[in-house]
Amino acid sequence: xxxxxxxxxxxxxxxxxxxxxxxxxxxxxxxxxxxxxxxxxxxxxxxxxxxxxxxxxxxxxxxxxxxxxxxxxxxxxxxxxxxxxxxxxxxxxxxxxxxxxxxxxxxxxxxxxxxxxxxxxxxxxxxxxxxxxxxxxxxxxxxxxxxxxxxxxxxxxxxxxxxxxxxxxxxxxxxxxxxxxxxxxxxxxxxxx
Amino acid sequence: xxxxxxxxxxxxxxxxxxxxxxxxxxxxxxxxxxxxxxxxxxxxxxxxxxxxxxxxxxxxxxxxxxxxxxxxxxxxxxxxxxxxxxxxxxxxxxxxxxxxxxxxxxxxxxxxxxxxxxxxxxxxxxxxxxxxxxxxxxxxxxxxxxxxxxxxxxxxxxxxxxxxxxxxxxxxxxxxxxxxxxxxxxxxxxxxx
DNA sequence: ATGATTTCTTGATTCAAATCAAGGTCTTTG
DNA sequence: CAAAGACCTTGATTTGAATCAAGAAATCAT
Numbered sequence: 001x002x003x004x005x006x007x008x009x010x011x012x013x014x015x016x017x018x019x020x021x022x023x024x025x026x027x028x029x030x031x032x033x034x035x036x037x038x039x040x041x042x043x044x045x046x047x048x049x050x051x052x053x054x055x056x057x058x059x060x061x062x063x064x065x066x067x068x069x070x071x072x073x074x075x076x077x078x079x080x081x082x083x084x085x086x087x088x089x090x091x092x093x094x095x096x097x098x099x100x101x102x103x104x105x106x107x108x109x110x111x112x113x114x115x116x117x118x119x120x121x122x123x124x125x126x127x128x129x130x131x132x133x134x135x136x137x138x139x140x141x142x143x144x145x146x147x148x149x150x151x152x153x154x155x156x157x158x159x160x161x162x163x164x165x166x167x168x169x170x171x172x173x174x175x176x177x178x179x180x181x182x183x184x185x186x187x188x189x190x191x192x193x
Numbered sequence: 194x195x196x197x198x199x200x201x202x203x204x205x206x207x208x209x210x211x212x213x214x215x216x217x218x219x220x221x222x223x224x225x226x227x228x229x230x231x232x233x234x235x236x237x238x239x240x241x242x243x244x245x246x247x248x249x250x251x252x253x254x255x256x257x258x259x260x261x262x263x264x265x266x267x268x269x270x271x272x273x274x275x276x277x278x279x280x281x282x283x284x285x286x287x288x289x290x291x292x293x294x295x296x297x298x299x300x301x302x303x304x305x306x307x308x309x310x311x312x313x314x315x316x317x318x319x320x321x322x323x324x325x326x327x328x329x330x331x332x333x334x335x336x337x338x339x340x341x342x343x344x345x346x347x348x349x350x351x352x353x354x355x356x357x358x359x360x361x362x363x364x365x366x367x368x369x370x371x372x373x374x375x376x377x378x379x380x381x382x383x384x385x386x
Numbered sequence: 387a388t389g390a391t392t393t394c395t396t397g398a399t400t401c402a403a404a405t406c407a408a409g410g411t412c413t414t415t416g
Numbered sequence: 417c418a419a420a421g422a423c424c425t426t427g428a429t430t431t432g433a434a435t436c437a438a439g440a441a442a443t444c445a446t
Contacts, residue, residue: 063340069336071335094328130327133327168394381425
């Protein structure tokens with residue numbers, strides 16, 4: 001079994017000795033999911049933390065009208081989970097779905113708790129990664145209601161251009177909180193794909 | 194020095210033996226800030242993590258037009274910080290300001306890193322608290338662009354009614370991402386304060 | 387390849403919330 | 417207490433994005 005992608009992601013952020021990593025790998029399973037398959041649905045209790053080796057996941061909110069908003073997309077080297085549900089054993093309101101056929105690493109609840117309490121570099125990696133997510137979410141929350149559709153799309157082009165190439169427009173629209181029609185018009189206006 | 198509020202907050206979430214807590218208290222300082230004073234301004238590098246003993250802080254985003262959006266308010270027993278800036282030594286885009294005269298506990302960078310690497314219950318508390326914030330932010334990010342002003346205000350009344358009593362309306366408006374005029378009209382419509 | 391389905395663009399129209407404006411209420415403070 | 421300033425409400429108007437609708441382009445499956 002090759003876990004080099006995971007290890008390199010850890011080492012991007014913290015020091016992670018081989019010895020500690022060997023304690024972690026037995027706690028991991030590798031799974032494959034098909035495009036459109038759900039890993040977590042609103043109302044379910046989350047049982048696993050996922051690391052994307054290949055493919056793309058989205059976490060999203062759906063309202064009573066069936067309208068959806070994507071919270072984020074996670075591609076290679078991204079983590080996707082709903083720890084709040086996982087740790088408190090409560091149903092989540094946020095769903096997780098594969099947008100491409102994907103290969104994932106998964107850690108279950110018991111193993112995750114073991115890792116975070118017994119493998120210090122994992123703990124520190126986790127705190128740092130959480131923190132980055134946190135800051136990103138705070139910024140995006142502010143931007144969500146202060147920026148115009150044009151500003152949102154231009155920011156997206158600058159910050160996450162690679163997603164444009166692999167996702168359909170309506171998914172990006174549901175991420176930016178605007179309609180596909182509006183994006184189409186912004187594109188025309190700014191003369192950009 | 195009395196740190197009972199902090200200790201009770203820890204114990205709300207995790208087990209926290211007195212022995213461990215005594216390792217933490219020497220790392221803390223108590224500070225007072227006046228209403229409207231800034232603890233962190235966009236462009237600054239964050240140096241401390243704050244725990245609110247009394248008063249109210251807000252973290253907010255400001256754009257080039259001077260428009261503001263409040264990310265959240267933190268009152269008694271809340272934590273307010275920008276760890277991302279703090280840990281990476283990079284300027285933050287999110288400011289922190291006192292909205293009332295406030296009494297805070299503060300932990301500086303060196304001490305925070307010591308605590309999170311040497312005081313396990315602090316580490317676990319921190320991970321759990323981060324996680325809660327994370328989930329709250331994800332949900333609010335989805336809601337920010339899917340809910341109507343009326344839905345936002347009603348949710349606010351249900352979830353955080355105590356804030357209504359201590360904050361001016363325009364701060365709440367900047368939190369919900371709508372104008373004070375719109376809130377006024379929603380109030381009239383739903384016949385509620 | 388070809389038809390079927392999905393996705394994207396463009397145009398016309400509607401509508402909800404922002405903006406602009408003014409007056410009223412509440413709070414602070416000298 | 418009076419005056420100033422801050423805050424909130426209400427009304428009139430504007431406007432930007434959503435919605436509705438249709439057709440074009442791209443992708444997928446057989």
